[in-house]
Amino acid sequence: MKINKICCIGAGYVGGPTMAVIAKMNPNIQVTIVDINPERIAAWNDEDLSKLPVYEPGLADIVAETRGKNLFFSTEIDKGIDEAEMIFISVNTPTKTYGKGKGMAADLKYVELCARNIADVAKSDKIVVEKSTLPVRTAQAIKSILHNVGGDVNFQILSNPEFLAEGTAVEDLLKPDRVLIGGESEGAIESLAKIYGSWVPDNQILRTNVWSSELSKLTANAFLAQRISSINAISELCEHTEADVTEVARAIGMDSRIGPKFLNASIGFGGSCFQKDILNLVYIARSYNLQAVADYWEQVIILNDHQKRRFSDKMISTLYNTVSGKKIGMLGWAFKKDTNDTRESAAIYVTDHLLNEQAEVAVYDPKVRKSQMYTDLNYLNTRSEEENEALMTVHNDPYEALKDTHAIAIMTEWDEFKSYDWQKIYDIMKKPAFIFDGRNILDKKEMNKIGFEYSSIGK
Ligand code: NAD
Numbered sequence: 001m002k003i004n005k006i007c008c009i010g011a012g013y014v015g016g017p018t019m020a021v022i023a024k025m026n027p028n029i030q031v032t033i034v035d036i037n038p039e040r041i042a043a044w045n046d047e048d049l050s051k052l053p054v055y056e057p058g059l060a061d062i063v064a065e066t067r068g069k070n071l072f073f074s075t076e077i078d079k080g081i082d083e084a085e086m087i088f089i090s091v092n093t094p095t096k097t098y099g100k101g102k103g104m105a106a107d108l109k110y111v112e113l114c115a116r117n118i119a120d121v122a123k124s125d126k127i128v129v130e131k132s133t134l135p136v137r138t139a140q141a142i143k144s145i146l147h148n149v150g151g152d153v154n155f156q157i158l159s160n161p162e163f164l165a166e167g168t169a170v171e172d173l174l175k176p177d178r179v180l181i182g183g184e185s186e187g188a189i190e191s192l193a194k195i196y197g198s199w200v201p202d203n204q205i206l207r208t209n210v211w212s213s214e215l216s217k218l219t220a221n222a223f224l225a226q227r228i229s230s231i232n233a234i235s236e237l238c239e240h241t242e243a244d245v246t247e248v249a250r251a252i253g254m255d256s257r258i259g260p261k262f263l264n265a266s267i268g269f270g271g272s273c274f275q276k277d278i279l280n281l282v283y284i285a286r287s288y289n290l291q292a293v294a295d296y297w298e299q300v301i302i303l304n305d306h307q308k309r310r311f312s313d314k315m316i317s318t319l320y321n322t323v324s325g326k327k328i329g330m331l332g333w334a335f336k337k338d339t340n341d342t343r344e345s346a347a348i349y350v351t352d353h354l355l356n357e358q359a360e361v362a363v364y365d366p367k368v369r370k371s372q373m374y375t376d377l378n379y380l381n382t383r384s385e386e387e388n389e390a391l392m393t394v395h396n397d398p399y400e401a402l403k404d405t406h407a408i409a410i411m412t413e414w415d416e417f418k419s420y421d422w423q424k425i426y427d428i429m430k431k432p433a434f435i436f437d438g439r440n441i442l443d444k445k446e447m448n449k450i451g452f453e454y455s456s457i458g459k
């Protein structure tokens, strides 16, 4: 099928950047991104590009280049669906918070709503592309909803999971390691392959069956997260044996079978994907009664929770077993650098733990809004909103946040933290001045020379 118009349902961290790049690389295709959230659409349409709802390096330039030409953001979902030959479903698939599978399974209600919406509106043949990360065999459910609408509209369903990482979304989209397309119909697969073919070499466009494609996405995230939990497990051992986790990571990473990437020990992985997707994998394995498989992958999450917890426990024990009434400066709230996304960020859990111990936490993050930080903390429901506001303060200036603190926790690896005037920071802190570097970004010798009590992960 020749594709002239694409509609993407879901203007989030994936839908926005992915469609912007598709529009840039295919100037002859009209791409419309639709969403039920009018504020989000208004932000994507904002004249002021610094107000785009997703911060990603390079994204604003692409939006500026394509918006109003062949890239459009709209709340008119039905119109978008009706006009397009190809429809991407890129809505959120969070962990279920209710009912069967609560806390484990992916909540597919938004995906199902999209399928029903397409079924209601479509008057001509459509290729429906699963862009959201979905449990293996979801395409079956989508197919069943679409094929039961009656009429003679023909639907083809493809799985095209997205592998971009936040903070490097544009770069990852422009130079993907691979694009994965799973489907039954060769014609539909090639229609989508042609769109990516505008900039991705054909040998990097993999064609598989739908189920392999769906399962590959969950598996890729599980493998990546497993590497982080593996190195984090070793980091704790390093702290007891005088081994240095950075040296160990370098030594093993030079083995070409292991490779150097994704071996940075940390406060634990965050982000909207790893935990959700592994929990989902565990849930699926259990639903087939594969207990050993489920237990194996669940351990990746257990270790990650342990890593976050032991970071805050270590802070408390080092600060003479009490942080009550002490001011703790927190550098970074985003789950990684170069993004304003905070979903599952370790900073939220570490702050919550410190507040339980009656610490006062002062936060600075270069991209995350104050309101988002309070929303994240309030969502945990540990204490009242008023208490959270009284105990946690948010600052626009890092030096102001760090003034009179007993300790600093580095939660995100923002580059700017490295170039701060650490002597000045030392001078404005209470003594002894402690740094807990959850990202191993500062130099221990330098920090010790200034006078800091410095500790990092796995050293
Ligand atoms: P997001 O929450 O940022 O965006 C989803 C958007 O979908 C929201 O704006 C929401 O309003 C909209 N939406 C929900 N239901 C809708 C409906 N019925 N009609 C119209 N709009 C609707 O989520 P995201 O981070 O972009 O993730 C989307 C999917 O992509 C998820 O399945 C996720 O697992 C997957 N994924 C995410 C990443 C990532 O880095 N964030 C990477 C790869 C894959």
Ligand code: UDX
Binding pocket: 162, 163, 164, 165, 166, 167, 221, 224, 228, 261, 262, 263, 264, 265, 266, 267, 268, 269, 270, 271, 272, 273, 274, 335, 336
């Ligand atoms: C991840 C996958 O990388 C991406 O392919 C998928 O499409 C979505 O999920 P994302 O969550 O955006 O991407 O970022 P990623 O770079 O994978 O980082 C996830 C978390 O792991 C972050 O908190 C990061 O700080 C942490 N991390 C990453 C480590 O602690 N150590 C590492 O070595 C790498």
